[in-house]
Amino acid sequence: MSATTTIAQVNPRQRRSPRSSHITRLLPTPLLAVVNTLLCVVVLGPVLYMVLASINSDVSVAAGEFWPRELRLDNYIKVWSSVDLGTGLANSLLICGAVALVCAAVSLSMAWVLVRFTFIGRITILRGLVGLQSVPGTLMLLPVFVVFSTMSAALRIPTIGTHWAVFVTYLTFALPFSTWVLVTYIRGLPRELEDAARMDGAGNIRILTRIVLPLSWPGIVVSAIFAFLQGWNDVLFASVMTNSTSRTAAVALQTFGATQETGALPLYGQMMTASLICAAPVVVLYLVFQRYLVGGLTAGGVK
Template sequence: MKRDPHAILPPAVRVGATVLITAFAAVPVLFLLLMSVTPDHEVAGGTLWPTRFAFENYLLMWETVELTTGLANSLVISLLAAVIATVFAVGTAYCLTRFVFVGRRAYLASLVTLQSVPHVMLLLPLFMVFASAGAYLGLSVVGTRTAMVITYLTFALPLATWVMVTYLDKIPRTLEEAGLIDGLSRFGTLVRIVLPLAWPGMVVALVFSFLSSWNDVVFASVLSRPSTRTAAVQLHVFAQSVEGGALPLYGQLMGASVVSAVPVIVLYLVFQRHLVSGLTSGGVKS
């Protein structure tokens, strides 16, 4: 007899666990929102609830930190890296799941191995490669958006490829065989049959690739210059600069953090349904 998973724990335990997990997730976000509208002297004094709401923090921060440039750079770099990673991941995953060739299993194993390597260990090798390209080829790479897009692809591609391999592997081959019988080429079956069915998996790969680029600080700090700094780097520089002031601008810093989180929240809200279906479908074998 199939047991109801909801009956494993008593109702009181389930409710308590739900409340506890929700509190852990919601309290830091609520604290961030509250501090963003708290006067700076009250934040510095440890006040938990402001005497007045300083909504002007959201106006003053645009003059204090180069947030507009940072957000524009983050959007361009993260979207480019995510789209390129997803496109290449779809093609690579299609070859890995539909054809048998020498080195296929080794390549699949390397995708998992690459995810276990600490990303910080790749910082110096990547910097030397980009610096060498500038010295020997006359190409100015370090400090450009191109350098950061290439860097983020080294992290996003293995993850996106593995996600797409898991998802494409469960799409029935009979659908493609029917398309081949009807006269479609391999590329035609990929575009007309596989891609529409793989859309939820592509959304998962796109969102996770976007997040890995958007949240990075270490690589963007080394490989960017003031005109190409991302929002994460601008916030890091802003936080370091306000620490030495007579009155730290915590309210503006929190407000800038809230604004920087808005694109990610919008991305989740737009693709929420596809994210849920993509994650659950990709994890179930038919």
């Protein structure tokens, strides 16, 4: 009798349909497909319009035509002479690339110290990393400009308009968030690996470079990409801290768009072409490091 009862209790679980083992979705499958389609249209619609406008004539774009009547690929050639994109892209890649590398290295060291060591002020620093994210960058524009101007007058060296001034500005604003991302990631790493290495005689530098660094690549990539994008998309600080020789691609694109407002017929095709060229490095960056982004962004979400 007990065996029959046991079988009767076990069989319903064994006969359970495979569909019930799946996670219940928030929306039914047809409605989920409709929502995903609408989201793709909203996101990819402007990008498709930019691509079509870049190969269309300015008159057709001004008339509101969506599909081009004739292909105008010459916009991709003329834009390099109309906009100083070459210098702008080179400056952006140099400054933002350096910010991403230095920010990732410094953030990894800071995050590891904040997670693995206990010292006075540790909790205050962690809270400060979160609190600094609430300060708008617009409010910091004038203080940053005054600091660099005062430094230039005191040290008698040029600061405004130099690459290193923009580099220091971007690095200052990118470090808090990048450090917090790596703090949440390193918290999920097993401490036993570091303890085993320390028992074998490894020092802190060796543990950081040989154990923590290889295991933290997803978090490092996320912090580096965030630092890169913060500088790449910035126009506010770059328009104040740069000059004609150090201006970034975003400032060059903004300047070109501002000059078109006074013309009889704006160069819509070249404006869209310049926008696509400036967005291409970011798209390539996401495609290359896509597999690291998912693991880095979800770090700390599951305990």
